[in-house]
Amino acid sequence: MITSKDKTILTVSQLTTAIKNNLENEYRFVRISGEISNVKTPFSGHSYFTLKDANAQIRAVLFKQQKRFVALKLADGQDVVCFGRVTVYEPRGEYQLVVDSVELFGAGQLQQEFERLKEKLAAQGYFETRYKKAIPAFPKNIIVISSPTGAALQDFLKIVRMRQAPLQIKIIPTLVQGKDAPADICRALILAEKQPETDVIVLCRGGGSLEDLWAFNDEQVADAIFRCPIPIITGIGHEIDFTIADFCADFRAPTPTAAAETLSADSASLMLQIDSCKKRLQRMIGQKFGAIQMQLNHSIKLLGGLTSRLASGEHRLNMSQSYLQQAMNEYLSTLENRVNLRRAQLEAQAPVAKVRLQERQLSHLKKALLGNMKHIITRHEAKLGTQAALLNSVSPLATLARGYSVVRKRDITGKLSSVVTDSAAVNAGDRVHILLHQGQLDCLVTEKNNS
Template identity: 50%
Template structure:
């Protein structure tokens, strides 16, 4: 049995872990901005509504002030306000324009390129079943490249994998991606190009919807596979690519053969063929025995045939043994060759990845230090402005009961004390221990 607090806490953990980033479109209503500066409102459509809060620190990033009746897209995370048992969206950014314009641009470009034949199935290049060299064009630090390389490592591929780092979001991302595709075609001997990027909003994936990238994919002589976003995301690059995978992980699984699975399939086929042959031989032998009993007058012929069957059976056994030994040797050689080749490819791949991580770490450390210095300065100024000590310095004081069961309680109303009570008056510098001689309520002396 769970208490209300326990079940609410469990719901909060489930909701916040599953919906770490959401985009919700709706109309703002019941907007409130109290003294704290935070914005509280309801985001609704004709069938449902959800509470939203935009904290004061993010208000300054708005393109325009929030107003009731606005149609917006709020991006943030879902949370549960436990005291009331209500779920709400903690808003990070507000888009006042929405994705309608971008969606229209997407559909227009899609229709135009489709009419030109850039998406035609007959121009798609065949994906090599066992690529020996793969070039991945992606962000060197994103989760997408890590997911892709993890699948490659798990499948022990002998292919050489090179990472070509580019920006996958922002104004320069499209040109960097297009230039990378052209440069790999011109300078790198690669069997396959993979475009990778993790999930995001339409705006986040927009670099892969640019015409510049679409034409670079179309003009590529090297087959291109895309693994962009989530399963529900579709970009112009996906339509142009020779193979579209729903995710970066899916792209790796589609182009990297599973060595262990191949060996297992071959072994199963060998065993299946062996069982089929032995079954057929046993069936033939049994039929021969039945015919031998039925044709008693032809025992000599049957015996001769039996000898021939035995001879053929021995030759077949020998041939099968030779064949199985040859196949086992080929499998062993193939497995050893994979083992000998895979570590070198892994080392080279890890070395490239480590170099990218080292450079990114240096840049990131400098950026983080600068951001933390600015944040610390701002936080210090904000703390100083709301510090109780600043209030005391302006001549105010804090009165607390000195003893008894109510000792330490802050006095905000004269009705909280009685005559003779000891109170502690805290000043900007020092304290005063005082005794209440009389009380005054509503500007009149209390005679109680």
């Protein structure tokens, strides 16, 4: 400091240079907030303006070569945060701020706070996939937490009505903007947890600026979402908007409309699934019938040598096969009619909640069909056994078993001739061979009686 006792006399340039050096060393890099005024951009391309608050002001300059790194277009009245260096413009003896970067005051602060909270919660595991709860494929009871007067809620309900989804929807009104909104959202989440048989909670809000959506970047809201035992879907803002609530939720939908589409099943898709089940059932029945047909053809080939005696049995078997095929066709037609009836009911009522019941009924019908097929096959196998027994009863071996015998004459060489059916064919002294049911006899004819 120069006092009246100092003998050193400084020039204006020396004093100005000393002040410049002191300022630049003391405030090498600073971040200053204030309001822009009196912006001027001459032909040189540099922008000169004043940065002020309620009690003071400072001149500032943003040089042309630095503008390519600044996205903000400077205008009077903007509240900004400038990052730069304090220096002295020696020709005029004025100090000023040489600006390196500029950002809006509110958005910059909020964005920094957003990133800090995001990093903090990520480090605590709030966003990890292993903590995400599965969203039910076909939810029935849904609680929507949103502003009752907002367009987001109306868009959500419009999609549900359009899809005719059988959903039970309960709405918990809440604030979605303002300083009281975070506490109100937490209150709504706690209330939703207490509702019985709740499948999914939907937290939705329409689009807006970062400040408008700030209630969903609150740490208390993030903690309430993370600790909620019920799966939560968020549909906040537009597709490009991301909030802390989206990262903590179990599923993030880009918009409220997308959240409704996620939860309401598409009837056309369900119809495709039913048609697929029908085709798979028909294919299985066809394969089973083909296997039975192959077994039947194989059995017919084994009995080919007895065609004449089994003609009646084969005819009956063919008739039975025809009846079986007719019965199966009628049964399949009945099943098809039932499926068509269920399809018509589904198209008329959009029965999302009944899909599982239909699947159980189809499974029951499949088991009943297989049981009926086994019963029919068993019944015809029994008929085939009866025919085989009848065939056995008229065979020559069965006749021998009842006490009859076959008598054949031997010639002088001992060779057997034809069967003897008349006593005139033999004479006393001839040798005959008798075939019994068990064993054989060689006999000598000692006497004959032609009567």
